[in-house]
Amino acid sequence: MIGLPGVRVNSRSHQTNKSGHAENRAGTEYFFTSKCAVRDTMGIDAEVAKAADMIHDQQEVTIISHIDADGISSEAILSQALTREGIVTKSVFVRQLEPLTMHQVPEDRTFKIFTDLGAGQQNLLLEKGLDSENVLIIDHHVSQPCATGYFQVNCIPHGLLKLSAAGLAYLVAHKLDPDNCDLAKIAVIGNVGDMMAREHRGLTGPAREIVDDGVSHGSILVRPHDLNCYGTSTRPLHVCLAYMDDPFITGISNNVHGARRFLKKMDIQGNDGKRDLIWEGLPFPERKKIMSALVEQLMANGEPFDRLFCETYLFPGENEGEPLRNAQEFATVLNACGRWAQPGIGSAICRGDRSVAYRDAKKMLSNHRAVIRELLQYILDKGVIEISHLQYIHVGNRFPDTIVGIGAGMALSKLNSGKPILIMCELPEDPSLIKASMRTTERVVARGVDLQEVASRVSTELGGSGGGHKIAAGAYIPRGSEARFVIRANELLGEQHSPESPGHR
Numbered sequence: 001m002i003g004l005p006g007v008r009v010n011s012r013s014h015q016t017n018k019s020g021h022a023e024n025r026a027g028t029e030y031f032f033t034s035k036c037a038v039r040d041t042m043g044i045d046a047e048v049a050k051a052a053d054m055i056h057d058q059q060e061v062t063i064i065s066h067i068d069a070d071g072i073s074s075e076a077i078l079s080q081a082l083t084r085e086g087i088v089t090k091s092v093f094v095r096q097l098e099p100l101t102m103h104q105v106p107e108d109r110t111f112k113i114f115t116d117l118g119a120g121q122q123n124l125l126l127e128k129g130l131d132s133e134n135v136l137i138i139d140h141h142v143s144q145p146c147a148t149g150y151f152q153v154n155c156i157p158h159g160l161l162k163l164s165a166a167g168l169a170y171l172v173a174h175k176l177d178p179d180n181c182d183l184a185k186i187a188v189i190g191n192v193g194d195m196m197a198r199e200h201r202g203l204t205g206p207a208r209e210i211v212d213d214g215v216s217h218g219s220i221l222v223r224p225h226d227l228n229c230y231g232t233s234t235r236p237l238h239v240c241l242a243y244m245d246d247p248f249i250t251g252i253s254n255n256v257h258g259a260r261r262f263l264k265k266m267d268i269q270g271n272d273g274k275r276d277l278i279w280e281g282l283p284f285p286e287r288k289k290i291m292s293a294l295v296e297q298l299m300a301n302g303e304p305f306d307r308l309f310c311e312t313y314l315f316p317g318e319n320e321g322e323p324l325r326n327a328q329e330f331a332t333v334l335n336a337c338g339r340w341a342q343p344g345i346g347s348a349i350c351r352g353d354r355s356v357a358y359r360d361a362k363k364m365l366s367n368h369r370a371v372i373r374e375l376l377q378y379i380l381d382k383g384v385i386e387i388s389h390l391q392y393i394h395v396g397n398r399f400p401d402t403i404v405g406i407g408a409g410m411a412l413s414k415l416n417s418g419k420p421i422l423i424m425c426e427l428p429e430d431p432s433l434i435k436a437s438m439r440t441t442e443r444v445v446a447r448g449v450d451l452q453e454v455a456s457r458v459s460t461e462l463g464g465s466g467g468g469h470k471i472a473a474g475a476y477i478p479r480g481s482e483a484r485f486v487i488r489a490n491e492l493l494g495e496q497h498s499p500e501s502p503g504h505r
């Protein structure tokens with residue numbers, strides 16, 4: 001790439017600088033069985049009710065959804081709920097609704113439900129000739145103004161920013177029939193997959209009520225104040241601890257031997273003589289002991305420890321030691337399927353297939369993880385180019401466009417998380433286009449940054465298209481316009497920062 005602005009900087013280990021407190025109630029699990037909760041009235045209730053009415057009238061429905069964990073979960077919820085109503089459904093997954101993929105939307109007379117996409121691409125639906133009577137959009141993306149008023153269930157205008165499309169799909173499914181509360185589990189996977197639980201409080205608002213439905217149904221077990229670490233249901237304990245880098249714990253993070261020594265010092269065995277132990281399987285007193293020691297260590301270094309904790313959602317109906325046991329890991333399985341062009345396999349797993357589909361998904365999962373590790377390493381080795389309001393890297397054709405967004409999110413915790421990150425890559429199926437993925441943090445969003453606005457405005461200026469959320473956005477832009485994208489995105493990000501912004505770190 002030539003002509004891109006800025007100077008490449010070395011990557012560095014990120015250490016959180018948020019202050020925090022934690023009342024150590026780690027492991028106080030709750031899990032009870034009763035009838036599903038009666039939902040409180042919410043701002044979007046009227047939309048949900050109208051959507052259920054629209055669906056009731058249909059005989060054949062095509063569900064058009066996104067290939068990520070939230071899109072697959074949304075589709076799995078809707079296809080099951082509709083089938084239970086006796087409605088014939090067919091599903092189509094797209095990488096994104098854009099001119100290149102619109103041909104995948106069938107030109108038939110079936111009622112079309114767009115989920116986890118559609119709100120930001122209504123003009124494409126109009127161009128395709130879809131009439132509003134025949135379309136329902138269930139989405140959590142910012143809407144695009146459009147002459148045709150396609151009916152939407154969309155949480156964004158109601159100020160509900162912590163609900164994913166699977167959460168909305170679940171509300172509609174629950175409205176169709178409260179017995180659909182078994183699908184709450186899938187909605188939680190979608191919500192977690194779309195990072196709606198990224199704060200240590202876990203899922204909140206309507207997404208929390210959905211968790212409660214799953215708990216009442218008996219399919220979800222909640223662990224509040226659990227260890228904020230990916231892989232607590234599958235990774236050997238010491239590996240799990242070593243992978244935890246936010247907060248960065250000196251001597252343990254990125255240090256498998258150090259993590260082993262830490263456990264040994266506390267007299268906690270890493271295996272039971274036959275196999276490695278996993279965090280999820282440890283008895284509560286041992287989990288508490290480890291948490292307390294980690295808190296002490298962070299405090300001794302004068303570092304905050306709030307990010308040590310998170311809320312974990314476990315599925316007691318799944319086998320212990322399997323990724324499907326844990327909402328976060330289940331979501332990665334779905335992402336692996338979707339991002340490697342097999343979203344239907346992910347959907348089959350959501351519907352309960354634990355044989356062929358799951359075996360195939362596990363292969364994709366290990367490939368997915370390996371490629372993400374490779375991407376992360378590439379970003380860290382090569383270094384991002386840091387300019388005034390942005391850090392970016394162009395990975396050319398080295399990595400698939402479907403995973404650069406995931407890589408961007410993961411790299412951010414290892415880089416300067418005070419500046420949004422942009423990753424650009426080539427699109428193998430269309431050499432005239434470049435994919436751009438942007439990610440930032442809640443803290444930066446709180447300063448006024450809105451990546452959705454940046455992605456959509458700048459890509460439109462350059463003749464492309466884009467959208468997403470304040471915290472995560474993407475775009476397709478013409479090849480050759482990368483330098484202009486970087487310059488304009490940087491300018492807009494500068495304008496978005498509030499004047500009293502304390503800086504970028």
Ligand code: C5P
Nearest residue numbers: 066068070116193194195409469471472
């Ligand atoms: O909204 P959509 O499902 O299309 O988002 C795709 C990706 O964007 C998610 O997999 C997640 O990595 C990221 N995302 C995020 N925070 C959000 C919403 C999405 O990081 N609030």
Ligand code: C5P
Nearest residue numbers: 405437465466467468472473474475476
């Ligand atoms: O592809 P990626 O994971 O980076 O997408 C981040 C967010 O941006 C998602 O919510 C996705 O739906 C949105 N996006 C979009 N238009 C694009 C690419 C991504 O709205 N052309």
